[in-house]
Amino acid sequence: MPYSRTSNATSGASxxxxxxxxxxxxxxxxxxxxxxxxxxxxxxxxxxxxxxxxGVVNQTAHRGTVQQxxxxxxxxxxxxxxxxxxxxxxxxxxxxxxxxxxxxxGQKAIVALESEEAQTDLDIEAAENEHxxxxxxxxxxxxxxxxxxEALAALQSQQTSLRERLAPLEADLEAGKQxxxxxxxxAAGATADAxxxxxxxxxxxxxxxxxxxxxxxxxxxxxxQNEQVTGAEAELAALERAAATAGDARTAAEGAVTAxxxxxxxxxxxxxxxxxxxxxQQAEIAEAKxxxxxxxxTAERAADALAxQQAEIAEAKxxxxxxxxTAERAAGALAxQQAEIAEAEAELAALGNTAKTAADAAAAxxxxxxxxxAEIAALQQQIDxxxxxxxxxxxxxxxxxxxxxxxxxxxxxxxxxxxxxxxTNGGKKEEREAREAQIAAHKxxxxxxxxxxGDKTTLISGLQGxxxxxxTQVNVLSxxxxxxxxxxxGLQQQAAPLQASLTAANTAVATKQAELAAQRAELPALETAxxxxxxxVTAGQAELTGLQGQLPALQDAVxxxxxxxxxQEQIVAELETALPGLTEGVEAAxxxxxxxxxxxxxxxxxxxxxTAALEAAQAAVAAQEAELRTLRAELPALxxxxxxxxxxxxxxxxEITALNSEMDALVVTVTKLNTQVAAKEAEVLDLQxxxxxxxxxxxxxxxxxxxxxxxxxxxxxQVVTLDGQVTAAQQKLNELKAVxxxxxxxxxxxxxxxxxxxxQLGSVQKEINAIDGMIALxxxxx
Numbered sequence: 001m002p003y004s005r006t007s008n009a010t011s012g013a014s015x016x017x018x019x020x021x022x023x024x025x026x027x028x029x030x031x032x033x034x035x036x037x038x039x040x041x042x043x044x045x046x047x048x049x050x051x052x053x054x055g056v057v058n059q060t061a062h063r064g065t066v067q068q069x070x071x072x073x074x075x076x077x078x079x080x081x082x083x084x085x086x087x088x089x090x091x092x093x094x095x096x097x098x099x100x101x102x103x104x105x106g107q108k109a110i111v112a113l114e115s116e117e118a119q120t121d122l123d124i125e126a127a128e129n130e131h132x133x134x135x136x137x138x139x140x141x142x143x144x145x146x147x148x149x150e151a152l153a154a155l156q157s158q159q160t161s162l163r164e165r166l167a168p169l170e171a172d173l174e175a176g177k178q179x180x181x182x183x184x185x186x187a188a189g190a191t192a193d194a195x196x197x198x199x200x201x202x203x204x205x206x207x208x209x210x211x212x213x214x215x216x217x218x219x220x221x222x223x224x225q226n227e228q229v230t231g232a233e234a235e236l237a238a239l240e241r242a243a244a245t246a247g248d249a250r251t252a253a254e255g256a257v258t259a260x261x262x263x264x265x266x267x268x269x270x271x272x273x274x275x276x277x278x279x280x281q282q283a284e285i286a287e288a289k290x291x292x293x294x295x296x297x298t299a300e301r302a303a304d305a306l307a308x309q310q311a312e313i314a315e316a317k318x319x320x321x322x323x324x325x326t327a328e329r330a331a332g333a334l335a336x337q338q339a340e341i342a343e344a345e346a347e348l349a350a351l352g353n354t355a356k357t358a359a360d361a362a363a364a365x366x367x368x369x370x371x372x373x374a375e376i377a378a379l380q381q382q383i384d385x386x387x388x389x390x391x392x393x394x395x396x397x398x399x400x401x402x403x404x405x406x407x408x409x410x411x412x413x414x415x416x417x418x419x420x421x422x423x424t425n426g427g428k429k430e431e432r433e434a435r436e437a438q439i440a441a442h443k444x445x446x447x448x449x450x451x452x453x454g455d456k457t458t459l460i461s462g463l464q465g466x467x468x469x470x471x472t473q474v475n476v477l478s479x480x481x482x483x484x485x486x487x488x489x490g491l492q493q494q495a496a497p498l499q500a501s502l503t504a505a506n507t508a509v510a511t512k513q514a515e516l517a518a519q520r521a522e523l524p525a526l527e528t529a530x531x532x533x534x535x536x537v538t539a540g541q542a543e544l545t546g547l548q549g550q551l552p553a554l555q556d557a558v559x560x561x562x563x564x565x566x567x568q569e570q571i572v573a574e575l576e577t578a579l580p581g582l583t584e585g586v587e588a589a590x591x592x593x594x595x596x597x598x599x600x601x602x603x604x605x606x607x608x609x610x611t612a613a614l615e616a617a618q619a620a621v622a623a624q625e626a627e628l629r630t631l632r633a634e635l636p637a638l639x640x641x642x643x644x645x646x647x648x649x650x651x652x653x654x655e656i657t658a659l660n661s662e663m664d665a666l667v668v669t670v671t672k673l674n675t676q677v678a679a680k681e682a683e684v685l686d687l688q689x690x691x692x693x694x695x696x697x698x699x700x701x702x703x704x705x706x707x708x709x710x711x712x713x714x715x716x717x718q719v720v721t722l723d724g725q726v727t728a729a730q731q732k733l734n735e736l737k738a739v740x741x742x743x744x745x746x747x748x749x750x751x752x753x754x755x756x757x758x759x760q761l762g763s764v765q766k767e768i769n770a771i772d773g774m775i776a777l778x779x780x781x782x
Contacts, residue, residue: 053078053780060777071778078779085779089771092764099761106754110747117743124736131729138722141715148712155705162698169694173687180680187673194666201659208652215645222638225631232628239624243617250610257607260600267593275586278579285575292568299561306554313551316543327533334526337519344516351512355505362498365491372488379481386474393470394724397463401717404456405710411449412706414442419699423692425685429678432685464720471727478731482738486745500756 056074059066075082421439774781 053778056777056780066777074778074780081779082775085771085775089768089775092768092771096761096764096768099757099764103754103757103761106750106757110750110754113743113747113750117740117747120736120740120743124733124740127729127733127736131726131733134722134726134729138719138726141718141722145712145715145719148708148715152705152708152712155701155708159698159701159705162694162701166691166694166698169687169691173684173691176680176684176687180677180684183673183677183680187670187677190666190670190673194663194670197659197663197666201656201663204652204656204659208649208656211645211648211652215642215649218638218642218645222635222642225635225638229628229631229635232624232631236621236624236628239617239621243614243621246610246614246617250607250614252610254607257600257603260596260603264593264596264600267589267596270589270592278583278586281575281579285572285579288568288572288575292565292572295561295564295568299558299565302554302557302561306551306558310551319543320537320541323533323536323539327530327537330526330529330533334523334530337522337526341516341519341523344512344519348509348512348516351505351509355502355509358498358502358505362502365494365498369488369491372484372491376481376484376488379477379484383474383477383481386470386477390467390470390474390724393463393467397460397467397720400456400460400463401713404453404460404713407449407453407456408706408710411446411453412703414446414449415699415702418442418446419692419696422688422695425689467720467724471724474727474731475734478734478738482734482741486741488742488745490745 053074055070056066059070418439421435421442424435427435
């Protein structure tokens with residue numbers, strides 16, 4: 001059957017059979033009543049109206065007009081045909097109206113798409129203007145950044161000059177600090193000596209503890225050795241008992257070996273009896289086979305009589321062959337017709353495959369359109385994800401810049417606070433020490449902040465690079481999206497030609513179905529001839545059946561002889577069936593003998609193991625006696641070690657008393673050096689008072705540099721922001737251009753659809769005009 005994607009089949013021309021012949025109509029052009037007529041293939045009017053229609057056709061051909069009376073007669077004769085034509089016209093008119101509505105809707109869609117395209121052009125122009133403005137603003141900001149960098153360089157030059165003036169004073173201050181450090185080193189050295197002395201005292205104390213522990217350990221070793229001697233004596237008694245047990249086990253194993261040897265002899269006697277019974281069974285089987293030979297000879301004689309009767313049946317079959325040949329010729333004619341039908345069916349199947357291929361192609365195009373749509377959606381999703389990542393990077397960049405500003409503000413505060421504290425002089429020693437400690441803490445924090453500022457600046461540069469990479473990826477994805485949108489538009493344009501191919505394939509299928517119906521109509525006559533030939537064959541088969549009726553008696557004789565043979569074969573089989581059982585009995589006896597031999601070997605192995613165990617137990621008793629003698633010999637040495645350790649403890653206690661006296665002398669030296677350190681610290685404070693004014697000027701220059709760096713950072717941030725805005729404007733412009741390309745593809749596709757609908761409408765109108773011409777001619781074909 002035809003394949004189709006949409007229900008758009010029209011009521012086309014139909015061909016019918018009339019009085020056993022096919023009527024074909026030729027399409028011609030005629031003018032009647034001011035209407036152009038093109039007559040398609042329609043059913044011819046019944047044969048009874050042939051004379052009237054001939055007159056109508058002749059007058060139309062020669063005069064261009066037809067007499068009204070003749071037209072009325074033709075209309076009366078062809079009333080049914082005219083009714084059918086009017087019904088076809090009504091269906092075609094309805095289809096024409098539907099096509100007109102579809103064309104109107106398609107044209108409206110084209111107008112709407114063109115309007116959207118015009119709006120897109122305006123949006124593209126606005127986006128291009130915005131992009132140009134942002135590019136110009138970015139260039140101006142880049143120039144401002146260059147000016148800020150020049151101002152920063154001038155301030156840094158002033159900062160260098162101040163540092164050069166400050167350097168000699170700082171060198172004097174450093175020398176004072178080094179002298180102070182030397183005194184502090186001497187004090188630290190004396191303190192270190194005291195610490196070393198204390199460590200020696202601690203080490204001596206530790207050695208004393210170790211010696212005390214060694215004395216305790218020696219006493220413990222002596223006690224443990226006594227305990228080992230006692231344990232070894234108990235273990236020796238246990239080993240002697242184990243040796244006695246092993247002797248009993250060997251005696252039991254010798255008894256088990258003797259019993260296994262007796263059982264082996266009994267099993268060997270039983271196997272000999274089973275072999276004798278097997279030999280007797282084999283002799284009885286030989287006698288039964290001789291009786292079987294006699295029964296088989298009787299069966300052969302009965303088979304010869306059956307063969308003679310079958311020869312007569314063969315002669316009757318030869319007569320039957322002649323009748324069958326006639327039946328075969330009739331069947332051949334039938335088969336030839338059926339072959340033609342099969343060929344037509346094959347062609348129909350091929351046409352069906354063609355139609356299916358066309359439908360598959362159209363469906364594949366639809367599937368590809370859907371797949372392309374899915375790819376477009378996936379690309380759009382990737383663009384959205386990249387834009388989200390860009391927003392996240394921009395947020396991180398903003399946060400990093402805010403953190404950098406906070407760190408820079410803290411640096412400025414610490415510089416000012418250090419300067420203030422260094423300007424402050426006088427006060428008690430505790431206050432001066434507190435100020436020095438606070439200045440040192442601020443400087444340490446400044447060092448940390450400088451590192452953090454460097455890290456934060458590196459982070460900002462990295463984030464800016466990430467933003468540039470992400471924007472490049474978005475641009476690439478936007479280009480891929482545009483390409484996919486163009487591909488989708490191309491696929492949509494291919495849909496109409498594929499639909500036309502499908503319609504043509506369905507038409508070819510319908511034509512071949514009509515041819516196949518005509519061939520099938522010729523089958524009944526051929527089937528009748530086959531039936532008559534088969535009747536003749538049946539008569540010959542009846543004669544053959546009579547001869548075959550005599551066969552049962554002969555076959556019974558053959559069957560009886562066969563039964564006798566079967567019975568004797570059963571006897572032989574039963575005897576042979578019993579044979580495996582006897583053979584298996586012999587084999588089982590042999591297996592039992594082998595198993596008993598294996599068990600005997602196991603018992604002998606156990607005997608050997610018991611003997612070895614007895615020997616091992618005896619050896620263990622001897623070894624334990626030797627170990628006990630060794631332990632008793634070690635006792636005197638352990639007693640002497642315990643006494644030596646106690647004497648070492650007394651000696652170490654005297655050494656500790658001497659070290660404590662040396663420690664007291666070192667404490668006096670450390671106190672004297674601390675007094676000298678305090679005097680040198682006063683000299684250092686005087687130098688710091690002279691350095692402070694110059695540091696104030698340097699701090700002021702540092703503040704101006706910080707402000708200049710802040711302005712430069714701000715301008716650089718503006719450049720980055722403008723970069724993002726320029727990129728976003730370019731992306732928006734690319735998206736609008738992609739929308740325009742997609743809109744152009746959609747307009748082209750819609751225009752192609754409207755043209756296809758207009759072509760269909762023209763075809764339908766031609767059919768309506770042709771039907772009007774036939775109705776005007778009273779239902780006759782011109």
